[in-house]
Amino acid sequence: MNNQPELVLLKNRRPDRPATIEEYRAGGGYAALAATLGKRSPQEVCQLVLDSGLRGRGGAGFPAGRKWAGVKEDAEFPRYLIPNTDEMEPGTFKDRVLVNADPHLVIEGIILSAYAVSAGKGIFFIRPSYEMDAELIERELEVARDAGFLGGNILGSGFSFDLEVHRSAGRYICGEASAQVNAIMGKRAHPNKEVHMAHQGLWGKPTIVNNVETLSCVPGILRQGPEWFKGLARTESGAGTKLYCVSGRVCKPDVFEMPIGTRLSEILDLAGGMCPGAEFKAVLPGGASTEFMPKKFYDVEMDFEPLKAVGHRLGTGAIIVFDKNTCLVGATLNLIEYFARESCGFCTPCREGLPYIRDLLWRIEIGEGKEEYIPLLREMARHMDRSYCAFAPGAAAPVLGLLNYFEEEIREHLSQKKCPYKGLGIEFRDSLIPMEKTESTAPENS
Amino acid sequence: MLPQEIRENIQRLIEAAERPREQVINVFYILQKHYGYFSDEAVREAAALLKMTPLEVEEMATFYDFLYREPVGKFVIQVCDGVVCWMFHENSIFDYLCQKLQVCAGQTTADGLFTVLPTACIGFCDRAPAMLINGVFYGPLTPAKVDEIIAQLRSEHCDLVICK
Amino acid sequence: MPQLIIDRREIEVPAGTKVIEAAARLGIIIPRFCYHPALGSVGACRVCAVKFLEGPVKGVEMSCMTAAQDGMVVSTTHPEAMEFRRYVIEWLMLHHPHDCPVCDEGGHCLLQDETVSGGHGLRRYLGLKRTYRDQYLGAFVQHEMNRCIHCWRCRRFYQDFAGYRDYGVMQIGNRTYFGRFADGPLESPFAGNLIDLCPTGVLTDKPARFKGRRWDLERAPSLCLHCSLGCNITGSARYREMIRVEGRLNEAVNGYFICDRGRFGFAYANHPERARTPRLDGQEVTWEEACRTAAHRLTRISREYGPGAIAVWGSTRSSLATLGVLQRLCREQGWLGPQFFNSPSRERKVKAAISRLDAGVAVSLADLEKADFLLVAGADPVNEAPMLALGLRQAWRRGATVVVLDPRPVHLPLEFEHLPVPPGGIDLCLDLLVRAAVSHSATEGLLPEAAAAFFNNLSCEYPGDQPLQDRLVSLGMKLKESKNPVIVCGLDIVRESTVVLAADHSRLLRAAKDRAGLFYLLPGPNAFGAGLLSLAGEPSSPSYADMLAAAEQGRIKALVMMETDPFRTFAGQPQFLAALDRLEFLLVLDYLPTPLTDRVQFFLPTTTVFEEEPSGWVNQEGRCQQAAPIYVGGRPISQEGAGSHPPRVFLAGIPGGEPQPGGQTLAALGVALKGTGAPLYLEELDTWLAELNPVFAPLLESKVTHPGVRLLPEARGDYAFSHPNKATLRDVPDDHLELLLVDWTFGTEELSGYAPPTQEVEQPPRLTMQSRDALRLGLGPGDRVSLALGGESITLDLEIVENMASGMMVLPRHRQLAGQKFPEGPILVPLQNIHKV
Numbered sequence A: 001m002n003n004q005p006e007l008v009l010l011k012n013r014r015p016d017r018p019a020t021i022e023e024y025r026a027g028g029g030y031a032a033l034a035a036t037l038g039k040r041s042p043q044e045v046c047q048l049v050l051d052s053g054l055r056g057r058g059g060a061g062f063p064a065g066r067k068w069a070g071v072k073e074d075a076e077f078p079r080y081l082i083p084n085t086d087e088m089e090p091g092t093f094k095d096r097v098l099v100n101a102d103p104h105l106v107i108e109g110i111i112l113s114a115y116a117v118s119a120g121k122g123i124f125f126i127r128p129s130y131e132m133d134a135e136l137i138e139r140e141l142e143v144a145r146d147a148g149f150l151g152g153n154i155l156g157s158g159f160s161f162d163l164e165v166h167r168s169a170g171r172y173i174c175g176e177a178s179a180q181v182n183a184i185m186g187k188r189a190h191p192n193k194e195v196h197m198a199h200q201g202l203w204g205k206p207t208i209v210n211n212v213e214t215l216s217c218v219p220g221i222l223r224q225g226p227e228w229f230k231g232l233a234r235t236e237s238g239a240g241t242k243l244y245c246v247s248g249r250v251c252k253p254d255v256f257e258m259p260i261g262t263r264l265s266e267i268l269d270l271a272g273g274m275c276p277g278a279e280f281k282a283v284l285p286g287g288a289s290t291e292f293m294p295k296k297f298y299d300v301e302m303d304f305e306p307l308k309a310v311g312h313r314l315g316t317g318a319i320i321v322f323d324k325n326t327c328l329v330g331a332t333l334n335l336i337e338y339f340a341r342e343s344c345g346f347c348t349p350c351r352e353g354l355p356y357i358r359d360l361l362w363r364i365e366i367g368e369g370k371e372e373y374i375p376l377l378r379e380m381a382r383h384m385d386r387s388y389c390a391f392a393p394g395a396a397a398p399v400l401g402l403l404n405y406f407e408e409e410i411r412e413h414l415s416q417k418k419c420p421y422k423g424l425g426i427e428f429r430d431s432l433i434p435m436e437k438t439e440s441t442a443p444e445n446s
Numbered sequence B: 001m002l003p004q005e006i007r008e009n010i011q012r013l014i015e016a017a018e019r020p021r022e023q024v025i026n027v028f029y030i031l032q033k034h035y036g037y038f039s040d041e042a043v044r045e046a047a048a049l050l051k052m053t054p055l056e057v058e059e060m061a062t063f064y065d066f067l068y069r070e071p072v073g074k075f076v077i078q079v080c081d082g083v084v085c086w087m088f089h090e091n092s093i094f095d096y097l098c099q100k101l102q103v104c105a106g107q108t109t110a111d112g113l114f115t116v117l118p119t120a121c122i123g124f125c126d127r128a129p130a131m132l133i134n135g136v137f138y139g140p141l142t143p144a145k146v147d148e149i150i151a152q153l154r155s156e157h158c159d160l161v162i163c164k
Numbered sequence C: 001m002p003q004l005i006i007d008r009r010e011i012e013v014p015a016g017t018k019v020i021e022a023a024a025r026l027g028i029i030i031p032r033f034c035y036h037p038a039l040g041s042v043g044a045c046r047v048c049a050v051k052f053l054e055g056p057v058k059g060v061e062m063s064c065m066t067a068a069q070d071g072m073v074v075s076t077t078h079p080e081a082m083e084f085r086r087y088v089i090e091w092l093m094l095h096h097p098h099d100c101p102v103c104d105e106g107g108h109c110l111l112q113d114e115t116v117s118g119g120h121g122l123r124r125y126l127g128l129k130r131t132y133r134d135q136y137l138g139a140f141v142q143h144e145m146n147r148c149i150h151c152w153r154c155r156r157f158y159q160d161f162a163g164y165r166d167y168g169v170m171q172i173g174n175r176t177y178f179g180r181f182a183d184g185p186l187e188s189p190f191a192g193n194l195i196d197l198c199p200t201g202v203l204t205d206k207p208a209r210f211k212g213r214r215w216d217l218e219r220a221p222s223l224c225l226h227c228s229l230g231c232n233i234t235g236s237a238r239y240r241e242m243i244r245v246e247g248r249l250n251e252a253v254n255g256y257f258i259c260d261r262g263r264f265g266f267a268y269a270n271h272p273e274r275a276r277t278p279r280l281d282g283q284e285v286t287w288e289e290a291c292r293t294a295a296h297r298l299t300r301i302s303r304e305y306g307p308g309a310i311a312v313w314g315s316t317r318s319s320l321a322t323l324g325v326l327q328r329l330c331r332e333q334g335w336l337g338p339q340f341f342n343s344p345s346r347e348r349k350v351k352a353a354i355s356r357l358d359a360g361v362a363v364s365l366a367d368l369e370k371a372d373f374l375l376v377a378g379a380d381p382v383n384e385a386p387m388l389a390l391g392l393r394q395a396w397r398r399g400a401t402v403v404v405l406d407p408r409p410v411h412l413p414l415e416f417e418h419l420p421v422p423p424g425g426i427d428l429c430l431d432l433l434v435r436a437a438v439s440h441s442a443t444e445g446l447l448p449e450a451a452a453a454f455f456n457n458l459s460c461e462y463p464g465d466q467p468l469q470d471r472l473v474s475l476g477m478k479l480k481e482s483k484n485p486v487i488v489c490g491l492d493i494v495r496e497s498t499v500v501l502a503a504d505h506s507r508l509l510r511a512a513k514d515r516a517g518l519f520y521l522l523p524g525p526n527a528f529g530a531g532l533l534s535l536a537g538e539p540s541s542p543s544y545a546d547m548l549a550a551a552e553q554g555r556i557k558a559l560v561m562m563e564t565d566p567f568r569t570f571a572g573q574p575q576f577l578a579a580l581d582r583l584e585f586l587l588v589l590d591y592l593p594t595p596l597t598d599r600v601q602f603f604l605p606t607t608t609v610f611e612e613e614p615s616g617w618v619n620q621e622g623r624c625q626q627a628a629p630i631y632v633g634g635r636p637i638s639q640e641g642a643g644s645h646p647p648r649v650f651l652a653g654i655p656g657g658e659p660q661p662g663g664q665t666l667a668a669l670g671v672a673l674k675g676t677g678a679p680l681y682l683e684e685l686d687t688w689l690a691e692l693n694p695v696f697a698p699l700l701e702s703k704v705t706h707p708g709v710r711l712l713p714e715a716r717g718d719y720a721f722s723h724p725n726k727a728t729l730r731d732v733p734d735d736h737l738e739l740l741l742v743d744w745t746f747g748t749e750e751l752s753g754y755a756p757p758t759q760e761v762e763q764p765p766r767l768t769m770q771s772r773d774a775l776r777l778g779l780g781p782g783d784r785v786s787l788a789l790g791g792e793s794i795t796l797d798l799e800i801v802e803n804m805a806s807g808m809m810v811l812p813r814h815r816q817l818a819g820q821k822f823p824e825g826p827i828l829v830p831l832q833n834i835h836k837v
């Protein structure tokens, strides 16, 4: 086991309050800004980030430097940077912790990234349940502005940038980059695959959407170099540290900053291991839209490539831990119910297919399942890949995980004609949303 | 009728924006706060202020979770039904709350004080089971804690936080 | 030009073509719901999935979202793609009410087709069905949301394509709902297209509801006659009754769409009061007898008073055959006429327009959509020719600037510059705009001599009004930058000089830019045809009014009125009926139940465009198109025996089936007049027309096939510019207001005025004026005013607006105002003739 690993993102985290600008600066904060703006060219910054191997932390893991390079030097102005703090992926709360721990790290990361793509305006997109954090960021933006880090001609560098907070009114799909751009433009937040964001994003102008965790890695990279950043990782292919949120049946659910590629087992140990009396059954490794991983992956390295190699995804790095007494059919049903409710409704597989899957899972869970539901579920879950955006494939992931690793558990439901976990622990409560009773949705406005 | 002061506030907000449309959600929130929910009148006011048609406002307003097109109670209790909270609903906080308040999901108590809504994972999985009341976070919950919170809310008046 | 292989067949398509279109070119129709050629691809339904076997894209992908690329090998029937498509259909059917037996879409339902062809026959889903509440959407469109498959076509058309904002999408997920904010009529005059676009039975034709299955209907390609654009339609009839009209694709004219006036105005053909039998002196007679008597009486009058004592009126709502034979009869017999236009200024304007259009400048509606600057002079598209507004919008969506010079409160579903100048000021604005745009060419000596001379003659003094001047200057600069400007000129409210100027200016722009177009709006569906005949008919026929005066004075003894309603022109003039009374012989032929058809002694019924014979019509750009007959005419069964079935009357012929095509009737009359040796009026018509006016020659060379034959001369190199007068802005005296009689989308057009569905949506007539004028007159919003006009007065609601020229009043030529006397414009009304009541 390594020594205490280096903290990059959460080093200023305090138990009771966010770090102030002074505290952040005392630890070298905003030094990268001063050393970069006007001193290095935006292209250089892009190159450094590309060299650092930083991959997006919002779920898809796209290399940040490559995304930025999509905004060509002769692209139109103004350009926009959107720090994505929607974080609606169930099980994920790292962005909240990050923003709360060290708001100025986030702000500095945003300014530097904006500089890299010559964006003049940033829009901090945040979900409504993080209203406290939105207010915090607004306050700290004022502080940063007073310190001359935001606004016109920052630090005399000739670079101008300002950031404003955009409050969402809440929908999972708003986290998807192109849907987020629509949301900011005051349109319905449907995804749009027809335009290339780096060319025609917000208001038809070049736009970069990045997760806030991704952006918060940038000051470190610029201060200490891409090699340092790469070196932080525990895997060959990885780079940097990662905020792993651990929740579920563990003793100490929390966000842990660890080198990317840290083994799942080690992260779970950090979270205090399983709750007393609970025995490990499975995890969702990267939020609700990843597949269940059973015990055999207990030691997997939590990084994009190693997980991909075993057919899984790092997603947001939100590890949800399920114990032996938790019904995974019920858990999947809960997830699908969530996804079906949040579907934007634009494309058929997601809008109609997810409620269908939900219905089958529900029947299995209440003991009315049939053998033929299993292949039907599998086929439909696979077909979610052919929906318009990545929402539905994500929604199908836990279903596929259930089918791939826990088919036996489904069969127990079939043979016992009831949920075998009834009375053991968690069962599905159907008091929540009797979905098929969804009725007339016509507006009855006068 | 929308008070002049609120109207002017909204107008200032819209004028200050580069494009009025980027203020849509903020304007909706202000109106929702004033009317208690996003009423038909709020739709029409929003339409007039933003130079949209009522339909265009409705297209937006019905898309989102945190905009209520139907009357809600003074306190909107959004109980997280994300998968982690679900796992921690051993004593079913949700059912407990519903029984306590004598409502089903989506309903408002007879005194108009509380509306209970199931909601997407609210990003507090480390403190499951969790809920938001008017945007303020509560968790991890136990039946005792729920009793305490409800009792306190009944006795005091707190301002809406979310719709600022 | 990417080359690809689809289902083992190779094809090369233009870059950017989507695979679904490339396949369509091979005749392979990939299933689709959301994709529509006019609305583009959005990838919502996912039913167009195909398998990409080789090339840059691999696997199952949407053919509507994937652009064709070199090296692609596509299979549309690959089992993987088929299986996925089957699922899509199953998903779409989960909540479908399975109410095909009572659904009007049944038989022409895309969902039905794909469900059947995809082999989906069993609903496996056990959950309950989602149900929606339907909305009232007005008189035209019926809403049945439960049948919705969420293809988004309706919203994409309504908001994006057509630019209206009261219908859209609400809610989210599987609760997504398409409709209005609240019950109420759809505001768009193009809403009827939703009926054609909706691939299922959510949005269906309300007036046609439950009147027949697609396979029960007699259907044929026809033309819309409700303005001069000549939009293509498919008409459907059943039991001798026109049931519905749909848009029909003509890429050069209307594309896929039509307006609601065109879609719902057809019911004049079913009018219960339509006179359907030849009638002589109050008695029903046979055709033979009618013809014989008519010929006999006309011959007698001709012999007694000379052929000049017989006058002939036609109109612009008759087929080319009718117009042509009418013209020929007059020539042969030496009768006076025919006069096709109800006012001399209209006739002059139409002739001026037609004689200035040639193949070089005339643009079609489709060409117009590709223009980058549209200068609309004296036209109110939504009201006069609605599809023009849709065309302008498509140009605007592609980035064109649209400028409207018109005194009326013009509304368009797009962002445009409206300069509300009085009709007399349009010339000046045209001059200034075009002058600014071409002056660099002029100073550099790049203009041909004639164009340069014209340029030197243009007004160059800006009006004193500073804001107007600023706008003119900046728009002039934009026009200068444009590469493909088009001038659109209405003929209704403009001065005659404007018609000429519009042509001259488009020539001038063309000289400076290589490309420039000209697009006129004409009065009536066959005004172009009538105009061509009038141009050839020298000397000009006297006007309606002159002929009427001659009748009053006893110089004209007989009048033949072919499909024209003089009441629309002369109603309320006491001399009118007196003059008719003095005639020895009045013959009226018509397919409309006009106020005359019941009144006259001698009446011959003609057929509508939908019945009996194919007919030719020339639209405003000179495109001759053919309308096929849809059904054999007769009194609709629903009217015969009060709708009971089978009908109680037993006859050899069809009840009410006597009407004959106008041209045929006239030909028969000609034969009766000349006896044997009469020419083959109809068979030789094209030859005769081509001799009369060589512009008709293309009719000889080829049959009139889709998309029509343009009757236009070649572009002239030696175009003769006019010598305009120096134009000024204001020509209305201060103590008067100019009254503009205008068209409305609904309520003013003649044919749709007889159709109950369009009657249902028309607004009552109102008088509109600018707020400054209202202030001057002490009038306020909501007032009722009385307007004294030539000894009569009318009382109407007043509408006060900002966006129109001052010094004007606007009044629709509303059918509800029939009986009022409208003198020839421009009508100047003294201020004291306008009162609040």
Ligand SMILES: Cc1cc2nc3c(=O)[nH]c(=O)nc-3n(C[C@H](O)[C@H](O)[C@H](O)COP(=O)(O)O)c2cc1C
Binding pocket: A055, A056, A057, A058, A059, A060, A061, A062, A064, A084, A085, A086, A087, A088, A089, A172, A173, A174, A175, A176, A177, A178, A209, A210, A211, A212, A214, A215, A389, A390, A391, A394
């Ligand atoms: C349905 C859906 C929801 C998403 N939600 C989020 C989110 O809440 N936060 C986020 O950062 N990215 C989210 N993403 C990913 C974004 O689309 C985008 O890839 C990401 O913000 C890019 O940032 P990154 O490259 O820094 O990861 C979501 C994607 C999908 C398909």
Ligand code: SF4
Binding pocket: A173, A191, A343, A344, A345, A346, A347, A348, A350, A351, A387, A388, A389, A390, A391, A392, A393
């Ligand atoms: S998969 Fe389709 S319906 Fe689902 S969120 Fe994406 S676009 Fe919307």
Ligand code: FES
Binding pocket: C031, C032, C033, C034, C035, C042, C043, C044, C045, C046, C047, C048, C049, C062, C063, C064, C065
């Ligand atoms: S036609 Fe291609 S997705 Fe609908």
